[in-house]
Amino acid sequence: MAAAAVKRIKLGSQGLEVSTQGLGCMGMSAFYGPPKPEEDMIALIHHAINTGVTFLDTSDIYGPHTNEILLGKALKGGLRQKVELATKFGAIFKDGKGEIRGDPAYVRAACEASLQRLGVDSIDLYYQHRIDTTIPTEITMGELKKLVEEGKIKYIGLSEASASTIRRAHAVHPITAVQLEWSLWSRDVEAEIVPTCRELGIGIVAYSPLGRGFLSSGPKLVQNFEEGDSRKHMPRFQPENLEHNRKLFERVNEIAAKKQCTPAQLALAWIHHQGEDVCPIPGTTKIENFNQNVGALSVKLTPQEMSELEAIASADAVKGARYEGNMFTYEQANTPPLASWKAAA
Template identity: 45%
Template sequence: MKTRRLGPFSASAIGLGCMNLSHAYGLPPPADQAERLLLSALDQGITLFDTAALYGFGTNETLVGRVLAPHRQRFVLASKCGMQGVNGQRVIDGRPATLRASCEASLQRLRTDVIDLLYLHRMDPAVPIEDSVGAMADLVLAGKVRALGLSEVSAATLRRAHAVHPIAALQTEYSLWTRNPEIAVLQTCRELGTAFVAFSPLARGFLGGALRDVSNLEAKDIRRNMPRFSPENYAHNLQLLQAFELEAAALDCPPARLALAWLLSQGEHIIPIPGTTREDHLMEFFGADTLVLSAPTLARLNALMHPNTVAGPRYNAATQAEIDTEEF
């Protein structure tokens, strides 16, 4: 697979988001299935693995550590602090002492001496970003972390943080149906030399084409609370998906590969991190880095999905209040 710059690292142009293996979309897969998927991704050339203290309240880091620690020199390891499980509840806490303790716990679970890229998972509105990033910078000086990142923040917050310590990567949702980074963050990342890591590049499974019926999502599937997956909005969005799948068929490629190729074409500093629990879906990612999209194809895709054609906001009001990103 081709590579792209991620701060001081060279990483595969497509990384793997590990969240799905422990968190968010209902029951996680059996342990042996998750282990096979991680090792298959590594063997196929993926060299960026993204996890977080929050995912499965530590169980995802434990999984990644157990499976990939023997291969630690072969990949870039990214994790996140600042949002974690406390007494069974998700808590945003950007206080320096909390971030230091979270990093120590992550190092233990990941079975490593150093985390290559540590993100602030969410900005804590009660703590100045300068204080949180300053504490994370101390972790770099201590040799526990190699580079810093931010997740779900605005261009203005990125600039404030970057003034404290270089920010190697900014991670936010970006796909054909979520275009908010195009407001300001993508350009700011270019100016600062910050990589843009696109999470949910397949629109939480939507652009993969397999999710046709949202009525039977599992009880703990977070998409149940996302407006775009409500029955009325999803019925509209499925019409967009059908047109998108025709574009993929014309290129003789899976829809997921086309979605990733579109993202990669938006800038050399963009690295998508799709996630999956299935090896057959994983295989659909490969080839996106070499799929060249013509100007007419890009124009049709951009006209098909954008803020005025997709039904529903990406988050409900309560979740939107927790993040700092620009919104259309």
């Protein structure tokens, strides 16, 4: 499938404009096996920018820190002005355990550190990576609002936030984008989160739009997991669930063959057809896979084909949770009321 031109879309209602497809950079440095060669990853980032994919997604926890440093190196020499740079704060691994922080002092320190690692004066889109449920979201947002006023960040985003958290945060300062897992094998966000974003004029950034690679390769993907690949522990990739989940991939593959595209392109096209307010950010470490992902922009789906895909990928089509254990997902993302917090103080 030949690649289409990469369009630009408005993300949210505050003026941010991004490429209609982004590039998730996590796997270059962390969580999907050992870090990949820096020179190759910089070449991939440059290729993406030259292709028109200019919305780059990272986080301070990727590495930790090394992915932001990689992007900083890749954007030297005038490329900074050509991209929309998104990074995140608030998720920390400490002594083998996850910790979430959204207190003002931490928010500010994390932002300053990311600016330094990225080698930039301002971050285009700064996400709260996970919600700190120990303090009201209004407290965290208050500090982010100050960072916008100081010019250190341009737009604010949330990741894995509940509908009520999104509403409360948006009341303090407009949220430009919510990042969420959305794909043919993760559709639970369609019930409440997506409608809330649309009601408030918030852009939607779909991470893992290829089901962490499952919608590209199917069950054989697990044979290629390297040491340190977090997917090894994810419930959906365990043998007791994988055999069931194979059926979803096989059906998607059948439709893709009829469309003369790859299953990955079909899965990405499905996300693109959700609306102009949705930007998927598939990650990859290979230029050939990147080119294939951009090719998804040429895949046009009829309403009948969309319905067929959605019938295959119904709520009970996939077995296993998205994450192992408590990964601070939107289901646990409600924070204390501000009034009770003030009373306690």
